[in-house]
Amino acid sequence: MRNTELAERKKRILCAIVEAYVATGEPVGSKVLASVTGMGLSSATIRNEMFELVELGYLEQPHTSAGRIPSQKGYRLYVDSLMGRRRLSREETIRIDELLQINAGDFETTLEAAGKALAEVTGLTSVSTVPQDKGVMLRKVELIQCGRKSALLVLLTSMGVIKSKLYRSQEMLTPEMLAFFSRLLDERLCGLPVESITSETLEALTGELFEYTCALRPLLGEIGEQIAELSGSEVFLGGEANLLGRAEVASMSVRDLLHMLERREALAALIRGIHGVEVRIGTENDLQQLHALSIVAAPYEFQGRQAGAVGIIGPTRMDYAKIVPSLAYFSEVLSRLINNTFGTL
Amino acid sequence: MRNTELAERKKRILCAIVEAYVATGEPVGSKVLASVTGMGLSSATIRNEMFELVELGYLEQPHTSAGRIPSQKGYRLYVDSLMGRRRLSREETIRIDELLQINAGDFETTLEAAGKALAEVTGLTSVSTVPQDKGVMLRKVELIQCGRKSALLVLLTSMGVIKSKLYRSQEMLTPEMLAFFSRLLDERLCGLPVESITSETLEALTGELFEYTCALRPLLGEIGEQIAELSGSEVFLGGEANLLGRAEVASMSVRDLLHMLERREALAALIRGIHGVEVRIGTENDLQQLHALSIVAAPYEFQGRQAGAVGIIGPTRMDYAKIVPSLAYFSEVLSRLINNTFGTL
DNA sequence: TGTTAGCACTCCTAGCATCAGAGTGCTAAC
DNA sequence: GTTAGCACTCTGATGCTAGGAGTGCTAACA
Numbered sequence: 001m002r003n004t005e006l007a008e009r010k011k012r013i014l015c016a017i018v019e020a021y022v023a024t025g026e027p028v029g030s031k032v033l034a035s036v037t038g039m040g041l042s043s044a045t046i047r048n049e050m051f052e053l054v055e056l057g058y059l060e061q062p063h064t065s066a067g068r069i070p071s072q073k074g075y076r077l078y079v080d081s082l083m084g085r086r087r088l089s090r091e092e093t094i095r096i097d098e099l100l101q102i103n104a105g106d107f108e109t110t111l112e113a114a115g116k117a118l119a120e121v122t123g124l125t126s127v128s129t130v131p132q133d134k135g136v137m138l139r140k141v142e143l144i145q146c147g148r149k150s151a152l153l154v155l156l157t158s159m160g161v162i163k164s165k166l167y168r169s170q171e172m173l174t175p176e177m178l179a180f181f182s183r184l185l186d187e188r189l190c191g192l193p194v195e196s197i198t199s200e201t202l203e204a205l206t207g208e209l210f211e212y213t214c215a216l217r218p219l220l221g222e223i224g225e226q227i228a229e230l231s232g233s234e235v236f237l238g239g240e241a242n243l244l245g246r247a248e249v250a251s252m253s254v255r256d257l258l259h260m261l262e263r264r265e266a267l268a269a270l271i272r273g274i275h276g277v278e279v280r281i282g283t284e285n286d287l288q289q290l291h292a293l294s295i296v297a298a299p300y301e302f303q304g305r306q307a308g309a310v311g312i313i314g315p316t317r318m319d320y321a322k323i324v325p326s327l328a329y330f331s332e333v334l335s336r337l338i339n340n341t342f343g344t345l
Numbered sequence: 346m347r348n349t350e351l352a353e354r355k356k357r358i359l360c361a362i363v364e365a366y367v368a369t370g371e372p373v374g375s376k377v378l379a380s381v382t383g384m385g386l387s388s389a390t391i392r393n394e395m396f397e398l399v400e401l402g403y404l405e406q407p408h409t410s411a412g413r414i415p416s417q418k419g420y421r422l423y424v425d426s427l428m429g430r431r432r433l434s435r436e437e438t439i440r441i442d443e444l445l446q447i448n449a450g451d452f453e454t455t456l457e458a459a460g461k462a463l464a465e466v467t468g469l470t471s472v473s474t475v476p477q478d479k480g481v482m483l484r485k486v487e488l489i490q491c492g493r494k495s496a497l498l499v500l501l502t503s504m505g506v507i508k509s510k511l512y513r514s515q516e517m518l519t520p521e522m523l524a525f526f527s528r529l530l531d532e533r534l535c536g537l538p539v540e541s542i543t544s545e546t547l548e549a550l551t552g553e554l555f556e557y558t559c560a561l562r563p564l565l566g567e568i569g570e571q572i573a574e575l576s577g578s579e580v581f582l583g584g585e586a587n588l589l590g591r592a593e594v595a596s597m598s599v600r601d602l603l604h605m606l607e608r609r610e611a612l613a614a615l616i617r618g619i620h621g622v623e624v625r626i627g628t629e630n631d632l633q634q635l636h637a638l639s640i641v642a643a644p645y646e647f648q649g650r651q652a653g654a655v656g657i658i659g660p661t662r663m664d665y666a667k668i669v670p671s672l673a674y675f676s677e678v679l680s681r682l683i684n685n686t687f688g689t690l
Numbered sequence: 691t692g693t694t695a696g697c698a699c700t701c702c703t704a705g706c707a708t709c710a711g712a713g714t715g716c717t718a719a720c
Numbered sequence: 721g722t723t724a725g726c727a728c729t730c731t732g733a734t735g736c737t738a739g740g741a742g743t744g745c746t747a748a749c750a
Contacts, residue, residue, distance in 0.1 A: 029713055042723050047714065065713045065730040105510040144487050146501060154489065154509065156497055164499065164507045165450040241603045244589060254599050258586045374742055387694050392743065410701040410742045 006056075006077070012037060013049050014058055015082040018070045022319050027067030072282045075294075075316065079279045083321040088329055096121055096326070100333050106160040107342055112236045114334050115310065119239025121330070122323060124314040125261070126238040127297075129268045131159070131307040136194045138227070141185040143178045143219075151178055153219070155226055157194060160342055163226045171215035181216050184208060185223070194231045199224045235268040237261060243313065252292055260289035271297035271311040277328050282316050292316065296323050298331035302338050310334065351401075351422070357382060358394050359403055360427040363415045367664050372412030417627045420639075420661065424624045428666040433674055441466055441671070445678050451505040452687055457581045459679050460655065464584025466675070467668060469659040470606070471583040472642075474613045476504070476652040481539045483572070486530040488523045488564075496523055498564070500571055502539060505687055508571045516560035526561050529553060530568070539576045544569045580613040582606060588658065597637055605634035616642035616654040622673045627661050637661065641668050643676035647683050655679065 006014070016037045020028045030043040030050060037046075050068055053059040058074035061067075070078065088096075099117035104110045108130060115128040140156040146166065151173055155163040188205060189197060202220045209216050240261055244254055252260075261267075266287050270280070277298045283291045290313070297311025310331060312323065351359070361382045365373045375388040375395060382391075395413055398404045403419040406412075415423065433441075444462035449455045456473050463471040485501040491511065496518055500508040533550060534542060547565045554561050585606055589599055597605075606612075611632050615625070622643045628636045635658070642656025655676060657668065 027713090031713080043713090044715095044723055044725095045721085048722090051715080061714090063730055064715090065711090065728085067713070105512075140489060140491055140497065142487075142489050142497075144485060144499065144501075146485055152485065152487075152499065152501055152507065154497065154499055156489075156491060156511070160511050162497065162509045162511065164509050166501070166505050166507065167450075241607075245600045245603055255590045258590055262586075372742090376742080388742095389694055389696090389744095390692085393693090396744080406743090408701055409744090410699085410740090412742070 006058075009039070010049055010053060010058075011077075011082055012039065013046060014053060014070070014074055015078060017050075017059065017068060018074065018078045018082070019321075021069050022317055025317065027062055027069050029067035072284070072316070075281045075320070076284075079281070079320050079324075083324075085325045086321045088325055092121075092326065093329060096330055096333055100330075100337055102337065106162055107338070108161055108234060108236075110338065110341065111308070111310075112238070114337070115236045115238035117238075118310055118312060118327075118330055119242060121326060122312050122314070123239075123242055124312040124318070124323075125240055125243045126236075126310065126312050127264075127267045127271060127295075128236045128238075128310040129272055129308040130234045131302060132233060132272070136161075136231075138189050138192055138194055138197065138230075141182070141189055141223070143182045143185075145173060145175060145178050148172055151219075153222060153226065155223075155230065157230060161230060163230060165222065165226060167219055167222055169215060169218070173215060177212050177215060180212065181209075181219070194227060197224075197227050233265075233268065235264040237264065237267075256289065260287075260293075263287065263289065267313070270295060271309040274299055274309055275306075277324055277331075279320060279324065294318060294320075296320070296327055298327045300331045300338065301335040303343055307338070351403075354384070355394055355398060356422075356427055357384065358391060359398060359415070359419055360423060362395075362404065362413060363419060363423045363427070364666075366414050367662055370662065372407055372414050374412035417629070417661070420626045420665070421629075424626070424665050424669075428669075430670045431666045433670050437466075437671065438674060441675055441678055445675075445682055447682065451507055452683070453506055453579060453581075455683065455686065456653070456655075457583070459682070460581045460583035462583075463655055463657060463672075463675055464587060466671060467657050467659070468584075468587055469657040469663070469668075470585050470588045471581075471655060471657050472609075472612050472616060472640075473581045473583070473655040474617055474653040475579045475581075476647060477578060477617070481506075481576075483534050483537055483539055483542065483575075486527070486534055486568070488527045488530075490518060490520060490523050493517055496564075498567060498571065500568075500575065502575060506575060508575060510567065510571060512564055512567050514560060514563070518560060522557050522560060525557065526554075526564070539572060542569075542572050578610075578613065580609040582609065582612075601634065605632075605638075608632065608634065612658070615640060616656040619644055619654055620651075622669055622676075624665060624669065639663060639665075641665070641672055643672045645676045645683065646680040648688055652683070 013033065016033055017028045020032065020036060030046040033046050034041055034043040050059060053074075054061060054068065058071055058077060059068040060071045062069065096117075099121060100114060102110050102113045102117075104113060111128050111130055115126045118126040118128075137158040138155065139158050140154070142154045144152040144154065146152050149170070149172060150166060150168045153165050153167050184205065202224045205220060206213065206217055243261075244257055270285060270287060270290075274297050277296065280295045282294060285291065285295055293313055294316045295311055295313050297309050299306045299309045301307060310327070312327065314323070358378065361378055362373045365377065365381060375391040379386055379388040379391050395404060398419075399406060399413065403416055403422060404413040405416045407414065441462075444466060445459060447455050447458045449458060453475060456475055460471045460473040463473075482503040483500065484503050485499070487499040489497040489499065491497050494515070494517060495511060495513045498510050498512050529550065547569050550565060551558065551562055588606075589602055615630060615632060615635075619642050622641065625640045627639060630636065630640055638658055639661045640656055640658050642654050644651045644654045646652060655672070657672065659668070
C-alpha cells in the first residue's frame with residue numbers, strides 16, 4: 001500500500017462509515033460496521049483499521065468511547081472516489097421534470113421558480129445565479145404616456161427580462177415628445193449589450209434632445225438606473241426554511257444561519273465559476289460562515305455555453321450519493337428548459 | 346372597590362410588574378417591586394396585593410417560589426388603561442421620517458419598503474396589506490411588438506402598479522394587428538375597476554377580433570391572468586429574521602415560527618379590519634399559531650379612507666408603551682407618503 | 691382595619707456523585 | 721494477519737444536596 005492510495009479494505013470501511021453516518025447521524029461503532037460491511041471481519045479487525053483511518057485523518061472520534069464519524073477529508077475521498085452515484089429512480093426524474101415545467105415570461109422568474117423547485121426536491125436550501133450579463137442585449141425601450149406628466153418606461157432585454165417604472169415628470173409631456181424620445185432611444189440603445197450602456201452613453205444623448213432637453217433629461221437618469229439594475233447580477237435563494245427549520249444542523253444557531261443566507265453575493269460567487277457538478281465540503285468553501293456546511297452546485301448552459309449555476313447548501317453530513325446525480329439531472333433539464341424558452345427570442 | 350374596577354394601588358403595582366417584566370424578562374418579586382414603585386410600601390404588603398392580583402387573573406406565577414409575570418388579562422389592562430403612551434423622542438420620529446423616504450415607482454413596492462422600514466424600527470417582524478382593490482382602476486393596457494411572434498403586454502393601474510409579461514404567439518403578429526388590439530383594449534377596459542374585469546368580460550371581446558381571432562384570442566387569456574394577479578390581495582412581510590433570530594421568544598420553535606409566517610393570508614386577515622391602532626394579545630388573535638405572540642397594527646389612509654394596514658408581530662412580552670405610539674406615528678407618515686405619491690395620479 | 695416584620699416553607703438551580711451502556715485499545719492466543 | 725477477551729474511558733441519565741429566591745402565613749403594631 002502506497003501512502004497516497006488507501007488499501008481497498010480501508011476504502012470499503014470508510015465508505016460504509018460515511019453511509020451509515022449520513023443515514024443515522026450517530027457515530028458509527030465497530031460492531032455495527034462489522035455486520036454491515038459484510039466482509040466477514042470481526043469488530044476487532046475493523047477497530048484496527050478504524051484506528052489507522054483516524055491516524056490518516058479520514059475519520060474523527062467525538063470522544064474516546066464513541067464511534068467514528070467521517071472527517072472533512074473523509075467526505076472528500078468518499079465524494080471523489082468511493083461513492084457510487086446512485087442512479088435516479090424513475091419517480092425522481094419525473095418529479096424533477098414536473099417541477100421544472102415552468103412557464104414564466106422572463107428569465108429571472110424562471111430561474112427563481114427553478115430554485116424553489118430544487119429546494120423542494122432536495123429538502124435543502126438552493127442558490128441560483130443568473131448569467132453574468134454576458135451577451136445580454138437591450139431589445140426594446142418604450143415610453144408609454146400615462147398622464148399629462150407621467151409616462152411608463154419599459155425595458156426589455158434579449159433574455160426576456162422586463163423592467164418597468166412609472167416616471168413622473170415636473171414638466172408637461174406631449175405625445176410628440178415621447179414619440180421622439182422613444183425613437184431616439186430605440187435607435188441608439190437597442191441592440192447594444194446591456195453592460196456597455198453606461199451613464200456616459202446616456203449623458204451623450206442629452207445633446208440630441210434639443211428643445212425637449214428640459215423635460216426629458218431626468219428621464220435619462222431614470223433609464224440609467226434601470227439599466228444598472230439590469231446588469232446587476234442577481235441571486236436567488238429558495239427553501240431557506242428547510243435549513244432554518246433544523247438549525248441543529250451543523251450546530252449553527254438560527255442567527256448564524258440567517259447571517260450566512262443574507263450574504264447572497266458571497267454565496268453566488270462560490271458557485272459561479274464551477275465546471276460540472278462540484279462538491280465543496282466545509283472549509284473548502286471560502287466563505288467562513290459556510291465552514292460547517294457543504295455546497296453542491298452545477299452549472300447550466302444557455303446557447304451552448306455556461307450561463308450560470310444552481311446549487312444547494314446543506315449540512316456536511318448529507319447524502320452526496322443522491323444529491324450529486326439529482327443536481328446533475330436538474331441542471332440538465334434546466335438548461336433544456338431555458339434554451340427552449342429563451343433560446344429563440 | 347367595585348368588582349370591575351381595580352383599586353388604584355393594584356393598578357400601580359400591576360403596571361410596575363408589566364414594565365419590569367418587559368424590561369428584564371424575569372418574573373418580578375415583591376422586594377424589587379417595593380423599591381421600584383416608590384409607594385413606601387413594604388414587600389409584605391405588595392405580596393398581599395400580588396396575591397389578590399393572581400386571584401383576579403391579572404398575574405401568573407410560574408411556580409410557588411418565583412416572582413409574578415403578567416397574564417394575558419394583565420397585559421390587556423395595561424395596554425387599555427395603565428400604560429402611559431410614551432412620547433416618541435425627536436430621534437425616533439426623525440428615524441421613521443428618514444426610513445419612509447421611499448421613492449418607488451409603484452404602490453406595492455412602496456408598501457413593501459415601508460414594511461421593511463417598520464421591521465427595522467421596531468426590531469420585530471412586520472406585516473402589511475395592500476388596499477383591498479377598492480376603487481383601483483385599470484389605467485393603461487399596452488402591447489409592444491418585440492419580435493415577429495412576440496409582444497410585451499403592459500398593464501398599469503390607477504395606483505401605479507405595473508404588470509408586464511412577454512407574450513409568445515404561435516402566429517405571426519403584425520403591427521396593425523397589435524395596434525388594433527391595443528385600441529380595442531384601451532376602449533373597453535381602461536377606466537374599469539380591476540375587480541370588475543372577469544374572464545367573462547374578456548371572453549366577450551373575442552367576437553370583436555374578427556380576422557385576428559386566431560392570433561389574438563390566447564392573449565385575452567393572458568390578460569385575464571395578469572388582471573387576476575392584480576386584484577389578488579397582496580401581503581408583505583418584513584424582518585422575518587428578527588423573530589426567527591430569537592426563537593426562544595414565546596418558547597416557539599423555529600419550525601412553528603416559520604409555519605406561522607407562511608400563513609400570510611391569515612396574518613393579513615387579522616390586521617385588515619382594524620380601526621385605529623389595535624393591540625391583540627396572545628389568544629385574542631384568531632390565528633392559533635399566534636397564541637403565544639402579540640400583534641400591534643394600525644391602518645393607513647389613502648384618499649381620505651382606510652386603505653390597508655401595517656402591523657408588527659412580536660412576543661407577548663413586548664414594550665407596548667413604545668410600540669403603540671411608534672406605529673401610530675408610522676402609519677400617519679405612511680399615509681402622507683402614499684397620498685403624496687399616488688394621490689394625484 | 692390596614693400595614694408590617696419575621697419565619698417557615700416551597701420550588702428552582704447548580705453542582706456532585708453514581709451507574710449503566712457503548713465502544714474503544716490493548717494483549718495474548720490462534 | 722486475525723480474533724476473543726477484558727480493562728478502561730467517556731457519555732448521559734438519575735438522584736441527592738445545598739443555596740437562594742420568593743412566597744404565604746401569623747402575630748404584632750398603628
